[in-house]
Amino acid sequence: MKIVDRFLQYTRINTTTNRENGAAGIMPSSEGQMVLARLLADELDALGMKDIVLRxxxxxxxxxxxxxxxxxTGNQHVPTVSFFxxxxxxxxxxxxxxxxxVSYHGGDICLNADLGIALKQSDFPELNNYVxxxxxxxxxxxxxxxxxxAAIAAIMHALQTLQSNTEILHGDVKVAFLPDEEQGLRGAKAFDVETFGADFGYTLDCCGIGEFVHENWNAGDAIVTFTGQSAHPMSAKGKLKNSLLMAHQFISMLPxxxxxxxTEGREGYYWVKExxxxSAKTVLKLDIRDFTQQGYRDRMAFxxxxxxxxxxxxxDASVSIHLADRYENVANSLEGDASFPIDIAKEAYARNNINMIAIPMRGGYDGAVxxxxxxPCPNIFTGAHNFHxxxxxxxxxSLKAASDVVVEVIKITAERASHPR
Known part of the structure; x- marks a missing residue:
């Protein structure tokens, strides 16, 4: 199957995450995700994959x-690489x-003539790169x-490439498809890394061709509860303590x-979300983000x-706060001897004549968890733009290039074990 046909087939299954079900602890939060997972399980079986488990x-x-x-390899261990x-x-x-x-020849792309919706080159000038x-x-x-x-299609196409070209030597390769990433990385949080048995991995999630992520936020949440004192306005003087105004004053004291x-780049922030x-009780929710561990700790302490x-x-009892960690910067897990997944990816990009552009991700992804x-799990591009x-x-x-990089990562992993440096 051609990679574009694979992708189109997957898009026909509506897998929109369901926030209400997610909040209720249901996973997957939408039935379409299970429908897609069943299709992929059948395709994996047809590709000769083993130990297929659909939970x-x-x-x-x-x-x-x-x-x-x-x-x-002799006694040399061939690391098991994985893709998510x-x-x-x-x-x-x-x-x-x-x-x-659409075959792109420059200018705007008409998405829907009836509704007058167009992908405008003036709004998205990077389209010029794809004429x-x-x-x-x-x-x-x-x-x-x-x-x-796009990631699913790239990974499945890479497996198809290996099946069709048995002369390509590879060690054990593991794949995993996870639900509800769009709701706080729920699938990754439920994933059993130890049972999975891989040595390292890569997610494919976000970014134009060439981009590569090996650092993201240290992320946390804060829930601040303000408890006031209600009173009828006719006799409120000296009695009313308005929790809404307390919350607003708290917000005003943020940096x-x-x-x-x-903010942009590696600049951290406090995000007043909800x-x-x-007047009697107000709940304020914030996201806290910082790329450095010390900066993150300082923000939570502040x-x-x-x-x-x-x-x-x-x-007393006027204000309380609950602070919680959400996920760490993936860079914390890719330092020193653990940096080899970055080195392998660099070589894979270079072999495909792709200039690697390392970017700090101002968000979270499954690989962080x-x-x-x-x-250890950095992130490879899918080639897509304008997510959400x-x-x-x-x-x-770009989609084909993502799949080619996956194949090359698998080849390099095997080569390094067969011919240690």
């Missing part, structure tokens, strides 16, 4: 056994995807689903300019200190 959570794993003759993609698509749009392939390429786009009424079905809309309540000071200002669990948008698009050449 009731829609977590799907499989192994391609090594084909390296024992005399080539997620089944769900973001809830920003819930409509079925009607993907289309002469075929590009996968939506009809303007849904996401494309390249996040993360100016350290919010998502004012506030609900009334919020605790701010809360303590507000208690001093407003009285997997790395924290002991499976009706303007999401995927150049076909």
């Amino acid at each position: 009731d959570t829609a977590i799907l794993t499989a192994t391609l056994p090594s084909n390296i003759p024992a005399n080539l 993609a997620h089944l769900d698509t973001s809830a920003e749009q819930k409509n079925d995807t009607r993907a289309q392939v 002469g390429d075929d590009i996968l786009v939506t009809d303007g009424t849904s996401l494309l689903g390249a996040d993360d079905k 100016a300019g350290e919010a998502p809309q004012y 506030m609900s309540g009334n 919020l605790q200190t701010l809360t303590n000071n507000c208690v001093t200002l407003w009285g 997997l790395s924290q669990k002991g499976l 948008s009706i303007y999401e698009y995927l150049p076909v050449t």
Whole structure:
């Protein structure tokens, strides 16, 4: 099957994550994710994969056994490399995807003439990099689903390439497809790294051709509860203690300019995400992000200190805070001797004449959780652009390149074991 046909087949299955079900602890949160997982399990079986396991959570794993003759490795261990993609698509749009392939010759791309929706070159100037390429786009009424079905297609096509070219030597290769990444990396958090048995891995999630992620946020959450004192306004003087105003004052004491809309690159932030309540009780939710471990700890400590000071200002039981870690920077797990997955990826990119562009990811991805669990897991590009948008698009050449990089990573892993440096 051609890689584009694979991708289109996967996009026809609606796997929109369901936030309500996710909040209720249901996984997968949407039935479409299980439908896609079952299809992939059948395809993996047809490709000769072994140890195919589909759990009731829609977590799907499989192994391609090594084909390296024992005399080539001797007693040298051939590391087991693994690849991950997620089944769900973001809830920003819930409509079925009607993907289309356009031959791009420059200018705007009409997505939907009836609705007057176009992918405008003036808004997305990087389109100029893909003149002469075929590009996968939506009809303007849904996401494309390249996040993360481009990854699924790239991984499956790489396995097909190995099956069709048995002269390519490889060690054990493991793959895993995980649910509900778009809801706090739920599938990765439920994933059993020890049972999986890989030595290292890569996710394919995000980014244009050439981009590579081996650092992301240290991430945490804060829930701040403000308890006031309600009173009728006719007799409120000296009695009413408005928790809504307390919350607003708390927000005003956060560092100016350290919010998502004012930061970029490796600059951390406090993100005021949600506030609900009334004059008697108000709950404020924040995300805390920083690339460095010390910076992250300092931010969490600042919020605790701010809360303590507000208690001093407003009285006991007026403010409480719950701080929780969400995931770590994957860079913490790729230092020193553990940096070899980065080196292998660099060589794989170079062999495919792709200039590696290492970028800090201002977000989380499954690899951050997997790395924290002991499976070093940086991130390879899928080639797609404009995730979580009706303007999401995927150049076909980039999709093929992602799959070629996967194959090359597998080859290099085997070569390094067969011919140690």
